[in-house]
Amino acid sequence: MESVLSVLENIGRFLLLIRPADIVDVAIMAFVVYKLLGLMKSTRAGNLVKGVAVFLVALWLSSSSVFNLRGVNYILGHVLEWGVLALVILFQPEIRQLLETLGARNIKLLKFLTPEHKITEMEQAIEQTVVACTEMSKSRTGVLIVFERKLRLDDIVGSGTTLDAAVSGELLKNIFFVKAPLHDGAVIIRDGRIQGAGCMLPLSKNANLSRDLGMRHRAGIGMSENSDAVVVIVSEETGSISVALGGMLKRHLKPETLDQLLRNELMPQPEEETEKPRFTLADLLRIRRKEEQDGEE
Numbered sequence: 001m002e003s004v005l006s007v008l009e010n011i012g013r014f015l016l017l018i019r020p021a022d023i024v025d026v027a028i029m030a031f032v033v034y035k036l037l038g039l040m041k042s043t044r045a046g047n048l049v050k051g052v053a054v055f056l057v058a059l060w061l062s063s064s065s066v067f068n069l070r071g072v073n074y075i076l077g078h079v080l081e082w083g084v085l086a087l088v089i090l091f092q093p094e095i096r097q098l099l100e101t102l103g104a105r106n107i108k109l110l111k112f113l114t115p116e117h118k119i120t121e122m123e124q125a126i127e128q129t130v131v132a133c134t135e136m137s138k139s140r141t142g143v144l145i146v147f148e149r150k151l152r153l154d155d156i157v158g159s160g161t162t163l164d165a166a167v168s169g170e171l172l173k174n175i176f177f178v179k180a181p182l183h184d185g186a187v188i189i190r191d192g193r194i195q196g197a198g199c200m201l202p203l204s205k206n207a208n209l210s211r212d213l214g215m216r217h218r219a220g221i222g223m224s225e226n227s228d229a230v231v232v233i234v235s236e237e238t239g240s241i242s243v244a245l246g247g248m249l250k251r252h253l254k255p256e257t258l259d260q261l262l263r264n265e266l267m268p269q270p271e272e273e274t275e276k277p278r279f280t281l282a283d284l285l286r287i288r289r290k291e292e293q294d295g296e297e
Contacts, residue, residue: 120267135169135173137241140237142216142234145231147229148191157195175197182197185197204219233249
């Protein structure tokens with residue numbers, strides 16, 4: 001029992017000698033060893049490490065009193081002087097990959113030190129959507145893009161091809177290219193990322209819709225009737241850009257109008273602007289409809 005207490009006392013004294021700097025020191029070394037072991041996962045790196053181990057064992061044996069290989073030890077000793085440089089050259093691809101990985105990581109501390117405005121995924125999605133719709137409007141390419149909001153559209157996404165890709169103008173143009181297999185359906189965007197393409201949307205049951213509206217517009221309006229989504233539509237016949245929201249359709253939009261409308265509907269406003277009245281597309285259309293009804297009376 002006394003021996004056990006003595007061991008515990010020694011451990012306690014040892015723990016009292018540990019400084020915070022020692023913990024940091026051990027953590028850094030453990031991290032470096034972990035990364036080095038990660039490099040050794042590749043076959044090439046593993047073989048190189050084995051070769052270095054064989055070299056060190058040969059150097060130790062040649063200098064031991066048992067073998068005493070002076071010639072071999074002389075050659076290996078001089079080779080060792082250039083060993084560090086040789087390792088850097090041999091492991092150059094792996095070291096470069098490690099440094100690129102470390103540089104690509106998002107360090108939280110740097111986020112607090114960089115006050116510059118960073119573009120969110122939703123803002124990037126809006127910008128790329130406006131660019132793609134503007135170009136496809138000129139070429140009269142049919143477009144149907146659904147921006148999901150609070151109401152999840154998992155059943156709609158399941159009706160098409162499931163994706164998980166960042167929104168880019170080139171990707172949208174490739175999806176809606178006339179000869180592309182997914183061009184007939186809709187693209188579903190959730191939280192600034194494309195979740196599905198070639199998706200089937202419910203058609204509007206509104207019998208009062210204009211007869212010049214095609215199936216793409218009726219599907220967009222139907223989607224907005226059955227959810228809180230914002231639907232962007234580009235006509236294949238006229239190339240006009242429209243937005244469906246709340247069962248109502250705003251047609252013949254300019255690119256800058258489309259950009260501002262999507263930002264108002266999809267992006268949270270700054271706190272200092274919350275007190276100012278902000279009219280959405282649905283509000284504007286309701287006001288306009290009410291004014292027309294009052295004029296008829």
